[in-house]
Amino acid sequence: MLELCDVHVGYGRTTVVHGVDLAVPAGGVTAVMGHNGAGKTTLLRCAVGLLRPTRGSVRLDGEDVTRLPPHARVRRGLAYVPQGQQAFGTLTARENLQLVAALRRDGARRAAEALDLFPALAAVLGRRAGLLSGGQRQQLAIARALITGPRVLILDEPTEGIQPSVVAEIEAAILELAAGGEMGVLLVEQHVRFAVAAADTYAVLASGRLTQSGDGGAGAADRVRTAMAI
Ligand SMILES: Nc1ncnc2c1ncn2[C@@H]1O[C@H](COP(=O)(O)OP(=O)(O)OP(=O)(O)O)[C@@H](O)[C@H]1O
Numbered sequence: 657m658l659e660l661c662d663v664h665v666g667y668g669r670t671t672v673v674h675g676v677d678l679a680v681p682a683g684g685v686t687a688v689m690g691h692n693g694a695g696k697t698t699l700l701r702c703a704v705g706l707l708r709p710t711r712g713s714v715r716l717d718g719e720d721v722t723r724l725p726p727h728a729r730v731r732r733g734l735a736y737v738p739q740g741q742q743a744f745g746t747l748t749a750r751e752n753l754q755l756v757a758a759l760r761r762d763g764a765r766r767a768a769e770a771l772d773l774f775p776a777l778a779a780v781l782g783r784r785a786g787l788l789s790g791g792q793r794q795q796l797a798i799a800r801a802l803i804t805g806p807r808v809l810i811l812d813e814p815t816e817g818i819q820p821s822v823v824a825e826i827e828a829a830i831l832e833l834a835a836g837g838e839m840g841v842l843l844v845e846q847h848v849r850f851a852v853a854a855a856d857t858y859a860v861l862a863s864g865r866l867t868q869s870g871d872g873g874a875g876a877a878d879r880v881r882t883a884m885a886i
Pocket residue numbers: 667672690691692693694695696697698699739
């Protein structure tokens with residue numbers, strides 16, 4: 657379980673997120689939505705430890721990790737897939753996975769499991785990551801994160817700028833991971849209909865404040881879309 661408690665965080669003297677509370681229980685999907693610049697990525701960076709909150713705290717399975725660096729949080733079960741389909745472009749897809757798998761005793765097994773989730777990736781393992789499509793690179797980034805065996809997986813706009821057929825594959829993978837029942841997923845997503853339907857709970861961020869939250873499910877999507885005026 658990942659918990660953000662009254663988190664205030666920003667850049668230099670500028671506060672971008674003003675007092676956000678959020679919980680990501682094990683086995684649940686928590687979706688965070690909001691317009692461009694609302695502070696979604698900033699909030700995730702704080703959860704992961706790339707930004708230190710000026711007020712509030714971050715807890716992981718009950719432990720206060722607010723002052724721990726990112727690598728210590730990863731060791732405790734947090735995995736983060738940043739916005740923008742990042743990969744080591746000059747390495748092959750296989751090498752991108754091996755880089756992480758080599759650090760773990762169960763790395764090879766977990767890499768195979770991650771590839772089961774993204775069959776399309778298995779066909780392009782020998783290709784340089786920089787030459788993959790955006791969607792393939794996004795799948796690679798998620799697969800790499802999964803090799804660390806996370807208890808909480810943080811995804812920042814995993815379907816942004818990706819062609820619809822691959823969006824469907826990524827959405828299916830998120831649902832499959834969530835159905836596993838052990839991993840918590842914190843999903844930042846602009847596709848409100850999917851995010852709310854997939855979520856156990858959702859929250860809407862506007863100008864760094866939570867303006868709406870509730871239980872997810874397909875029925876909630878229209879309400880959220882209306883509230884966000886999209
Ligand atoms: N490195 C930075 N330095 C200073 N300000 C930043 C930095 N990164 C983001 N900001 C500012 O913080 C605010 C929130 O940005 P953030 O990236 O968290 O929004 P977002 O909700 O993730 O938007 P998007 O949907 O476009 O990804 C914006 O006003 C942005 O200009």
